[in-house]
């Protein structure tokens with residue numbers, strides 16, 4: 408009860424406020440920050456739109472946009488109830504990477520309307536972080552916005568999660584002495600996070616990867632109304648395993664949960680291969696209670712901060728936007744995402760790796776700086792940076 412009261416108190420009046428960079432103390436200050444002085448600044452931008460990066464908050468500001476349809480694992484709880492998470496994401500942007508972020512919760516679930524609203528908001532921002540928008544709408548919303556805007560658009564639940572899982576799994580496999588090419592991986596929950604995680608792991612060399620959702624293992628013999636599952640079936644489950652999670656988890660080396668609480672049973676864990684790796688990442692309640700699973704697995708991770716090995720997109724989104732904003736990137740592309748995953752795993756020296764330390768702590772200051780540099784370099788190399796961080800303006 409005491410903790411609940413503390414949490415509620417911490418949220419009284421929200422978690423964010425606006426502060427000024429320069430005080431406004433007299434009429435002279437007023438005439439500079441506001442009219443008439445400000446008109447000169449507006450005219451400079453009107454003549455050269457790129458000046459918006461130098462003369463406004465665009466340079467360092469990201470919109471955190473949600474429609475409240477897939478808020479953590481709480482589901483479609485609506486835009487007002489989503490706000491504490493979006494404020495939290497904005498607070499983390501500031502705390503970890505000094506990025507100013509504005510939480511925006513939209514009272515619409517309509518794909519076209521969300522796209523139109525975000526496009527209309529874009530001039531204000533240097534980047535758009537989409538958050539907790541349910542699948543499959545999130546795929547089209549992100550793809551269209553990436554194509555139609557000249558600032559980075561990044562759906563955190565897809566790519567932030569995939570980047571951190573890839574970093575954590577590569578390290579966990581090192582601890583277990585296994586190769587990603589040889590292991591059997593089961594991903595439970597084939598939504599925004601599950602699809603992106605699967606694709607990134609396949610790109611990193613995984614071969615035997617099986618996705619499971621409520622109706623069981625996704626496979627290419629089944630007919631799916633959801634076209635994203637038909638596409639997914641074509642690139643996964645090479646040995647055509649069919650059945651429930653309990654069926655396909657048998658002999659698996661790795662379980663990755665991005666689904667719902669308590670869907671993985673102890674018996675399932677006991678049926679996995681030797682030295683199993685379990686990433687139970689549903690928030691706030693994981694797919695299996697770590698206290699139950701941990702004694703029976705080699706590496707246990709959750710999305711939470713109160714257990715070791717926190718696999719959470721908080722390790723990625725502050726640094727990836729820091730890098731993208733600093734080089735004024737027009738996009739966050741696959742090369743930048745891979746660079747971010749490598750940067751996160753590189754924070755831990757191989758000699759330091761162990762079962763309870765496969766992923767750096769969110770408070771480790773090396774995380775954001777390594778991601779920032781790696782992402783900005785990848786942006787320059789792949790031609791999406793407007794500024795080169797190392798040698799000045801392109």
Ligand SMILES: NC(=O)C1=CN([C@@H]2O[C@H](COP(=O)(O)OP(=O)(O)OC[C@H]3O[C@@H](n4cnc5c(N)ncnc54)[C@H](O)[C@@H]3O)[C@@H](O)[C@H]2O)C=CC1
Nearest residue numbers: 479480542596597598599600620621665689690710719720
């Ligand atoms: N630790 C982390 O960094 C992150 C964790 N997550 C967690 O992953 C979960 C899913 O998030 P999103 O992909 O954004 O949501 P989403 O709504 O796009 O996808 C969820 C998927 O899980 C499936 N699912 C639900 N219950 C299931 C069950 N009992 N068995 C199998 N599949 C089931 C749904 O059918 C859906 O396909 C949430 O709990 C969220 O908190 C998501 C992103 C990051």
Ligand SMILES: CC(=O)C(=O)O
Nearest residue numbers: 478479480564690720
């Ligand atoms: C961590 C996060 O973004 C989620 O659970 O949705």
Ligand SMILES: [Mg+2]
Nearest residue numbers: 479538539564
């Ligand atoms: Mg999220």
